[in-house]
Amino acid sequence: MSRMTVRKVAVLGAGVMGAQIATHCANADVPVVLFDLPAKAGDANGIVNKALAGLRKLQPAPAATKETLQAIEAANYEHDLEKLRECDLVIEAIAEKMEWKLDLYAKVAPHLRPDAIFASNTSGLSITALAEGMPAALRGRFCGIHFFNPPRYMALVELIATAHTDPAMLDQLETWLTTRLGKSIVRAKDTPNFVANRVGVFSMLAVMHHTARLGLGFDEVDLLTGPKIGRPKSATYRTADVVGLDTLAHVIHTMQATLPDDPWHAFFQAPAWLTALIDQGALGQKTRAGIYTKQGKQISVLDLEHQDYRASGGHIAPEVDEILALRDPVEKFLELRACAHPQAQFLWAIFRDVFHYCACHLGDIADNARDVDFAMRWGFGWSQGPFETWQAAGWRATAEAIREDIEAGHAMADAPLPAWVFERDAVHAPEGSYSAAENALKPRSDLPVYRRQLSPETVLGEARPDAGQTLWENAGVRLWVRPDQDARIGILSITSKMHAIGEEVLDGVIEAVARAERDLDGLVIWHDAPFAVGANLMQVTEAIKAGQFDRLERTVARFQAASMTLKHAQVPVVAAVQGMALGGGCEFVMHAAHRVMALESYVGLVEAGVGLIPAGGGCKEFALQAHTLARRAAGGDVFLYIQNAFQTIAMATVAKSALEAVQLGFAKASDDVLFNPHELLYAALRRARGMAEAGYRPPVESRAVKVAGRNGIATCEMMLVNMAEGGFISAHDYRVAKAAATALCGGEVETNAQVSEQWILDVERALFVDLLKCEPTQARIVHMLETGKPLRN
The missing domain is CATH 3.90.226.10 (2-enoyl-CoA Hydratase; Chain A, domain 1)
Known part of the structure; x- marks a missing residue:
């Protein structure tokens, strides 16, 4: 297979993601043409130039040096489409609206080189449906390419093929993304929200459901769902503020609109308090108010009972903290399930429901369990993915506990665990990770680029790197x-x-x-x-x-x-x-x-x-x-x-x-x-x-x-x-x-x-x-x- 050479990249859309994707390509010394609509007045490239100026204020910085942005050329769709002929890779990153994307595809397609790769940076729209907007001759070089925000720092990129996508082209693109941009790749199936957002947003919905069910405070939950359980400091509700409450609601709506037969469909809706905040323009960090708000040094959190903000505090109950300090994950999960304190019941419930959800959907959304676990590590900052957490807790015993809770009506959905769950003692083993679609253990990718990784990241149960x-x-x-x-x-x-x-x-x-x-x-x-x-x-x-x-x-x-x-x-x-x-x-x-x-x-x-x-x-x-x-x-x-x-x-x-x-x-x-x-x-x-x-x-x-x-x-x-x-x-x-x-x-x-x-x-x-x-x-x-x-x- 010949090496793919990317001499120049075009990024369509100078919004938050598009501008930062362009910047990361420029970090890697790849010249970039960044497109957007022509400005209504003044400089025709005013929208792009304003976006580039805004990048200089962002922290953490998207650009690796102050000079990086000089490698980005501003352009607009009205005057500069001929510049696309110079580009080997074109990444579309406009707003998540199918009709807008298809309209843009019709506009740019005549200007693409036949050998160029065209990819959509969508967080959840159907890649197959988007491909229909491309001329038949170009569909083989079209795919989904989902960067996570911020693109410079987040390792995960999900690659999504259609039935028409050329497999060799996708291998070349994966190789280039891995080495040139430093990304960690998961091949996702073309299902709504793909892998990381599908599991990650469901996890947030489960947290919201059990927060309300058990009457816990948002700050209390963030103490429970952060580093104490191997998640980022931003935990759940702070993460929602950082992502943007409107963005979160959009992703939830995508799941609601496109997954009508999902057994958890009843939970695919934004809580009333979330909708109310959005209606008030309190969208999180970008508006300086959301679930949390900060005035001076005082951080306040939304209190649903009083419909107002109060000083953020919260605490973890000593008996729950003691359980979380246990080193043995088997003992830890047994103790959480047995403990009557609402915080312990909350933690058991959110793990149980994510395990349940991932088991039922593994065959639909991912090639194997390893891809799900890596997607959550690389895209959401979890120290362990859901399947390796389950495996560490004792696969069989945890499966039986989940089945008991389902039968007792304690789980969020009554869908039974798939039969394969009870036929195995683990999903990760030295020879590979379990694929529900193929009912077999799948080894890692054999692309030559991975031979360069002498000490790759591994999942629990996988063969360790050579210790020398x-x-x-x-x-x-x-x-x-x-x-x-x-x-x-x-x-x-x-x-x-x-x-x-x-x-x-x-x-x-x-x-x-x-x-x-x-x-x-x-x-x-x-x-x-x-x-x-x-x-x-x-x-x-x-x-x-x-x-x-x-x-x-x-x-x-x-x-x-x-x-x-x-x-x-x-x-x-x-x-x-x-x-x-x-x-x-x-x-x-x-x-x-x-x-x-x-x-x-x-x-x-x-x-x-x-x-x-x-x-x-x-x-x-x-x-x-x-x-x-x-x-x-x-x-x-x-x-x-x-x-x-x-x-x-x-x-x-x-x-x-x-x-x-x-x-x-x-x-x-x-x-x-x-x-x-x-x-x-x-x-x-x-x-x-x-x-x-x-x-x-x-x-x-x-x-x-x-x-x-x-x-x-x-x-x-x-x-x-x-x-x-x-x-x-x-x-x-x-x-x-x-x-x-x-x-x-x-x-x-x-x-x-x-x-x-x-x-x-x-x-x-x-x-x-x-x-x-x-x-x-x-x-x-x-x-x-x-x-x-x-x-x-």
Whole structure:
């Protein structure tokens, strides 16, 4: 099968979803033409340009860098349809109205290339019905492509074929979406609301039904249906506000109108209170009022009994909280069902009814149980999908409990569980996941793109990824290889909690590099996100309490030695980064020979937040960058390249993407940025192999780094004086920032003096230890450990 090449994308519709889909394509360096109606006055592309301007205000940011939006060309349907001939992929993303979509298809079809792919980003309309609006010759290259909001951050994309869709084309599109846009694909059947919304909206309807039945408060339910049961913090009713109450009502209406024979049809209607809020224009977060509202810092929640808002609070009953804390899911579900407290009965009921619904509809909506579970993980943020939750709770026993409740009239519908439920002990097994339509276990997709995912996400009961062969380990790291990939490229994984860097990790890094130099051809630093959250502050605090500042200085020196060991290793060291790489984690990243980074990598030197400066070589690396850049510039002024680094460190700036990490100097333009984090290990192993085959040579430690010296420090201090006088920074902020400036400028030396890398490391270390002795810094460290938030003192 030849590779599909997408040189340009067109997105039809500059609404919330269309504009963000276009932006994510632009994130991936794919030029985009974004269409909408011509403006009635002024610039014909005014609607699109207004949408693009609005994207700059959205948080989380749809664009990976500020420059991303420049790759999007504004267009309109009246003047620019000929631009469609340049596009390999056209994504329609206008409002969810069948007649509007069909009218647009008739307008654009004559301008599409015969080999272009045309896809509708609909959340639930029939793809088969939409295909009827396409000329017969184009139907083979038409499909549904359902992105979830926000498209940059939500992994799930549902692909929906019709009877006419070319299977090879769909495989190519899945491959492109997986690697180029970093998406996780579920092939959905062409049924209303597809997989994730079908199950997710039913789950919300079940929650609403049992909330009313048991007389619980909305805030109380959100405490019960959030992280306590493996769901996002927004839980149920906050999620409804975020999605938009009008959008939720629209999806519910779609189910009501298109699923008349569903045994749960009686529940496919918006509650009266939801309709009333919509009628009042209280649509949730976008109107600043919905189920919740916020005035100042006070969050209020709708109280149905009093028909007004009250202060949000709520609590979980101690006996219910105790049950939720149980580690054994079998015991947990038995206890929930047996407990008489309304909160426990509520939780059992919402799980039971979702299990019941999914079992009855598995054959209708999805190819197999794995697809349902992944759809709920990737689309709704559940930690486990419904089938794996059921399997963990004990498949047979839970099935019998559901049957008893159905027969007793306690369930939302009286439809019996399908016979296959009682014929199995599980739906997920090493050989595959159950397909009700085929009455068989289905293995994963065998598309070649998935061979790049060496550590794929798995469902409960599925075969686990290859754990490889351990070469050496200590309490902080594991050195191992994947012989099936490359037996001579080592993988170094930090194994501490949150991958914090303590003494055992430093010792492990130095030892692992020594072993790699002796026995291997290269080394990849890789483990699941986060990459590393920085130094182990608990160890630091214990040493401070014991007055062991000499030990702390030795630890910092060991940290610097570990960083330099990575940088000057005789084999290439590749850092495979995803998630947070903060503080010392960022310094490890900066010292690697090469970086392979997931787009969603959040990298930064954040030591200022706890009253410290980077001392694992971070300041030294920025000083080196300034020295190198100044040599290429007219005049050779080092300080020109120190200013940005100073602001970055002093403000503890964190890059909001791997692309931004390059701009801030934490990574290099020559590094690799991948959009699918599951491909990191594959790419990093091959990058290390390529560097080794090319005769990799480590950099020589520099003994003549030109630094900004005293004049540079003084210039930075002038900025700090203005900020202090304006009340923007405290006296301790001033002290910390001046220390950062001193390290970046090479210490109290003459301007343009030449010093060694080790000199700058010595300056970093001395300033770091001095700050550790300050009470305000110690208070900041304790506050961070206790609250997870910075203290401004």
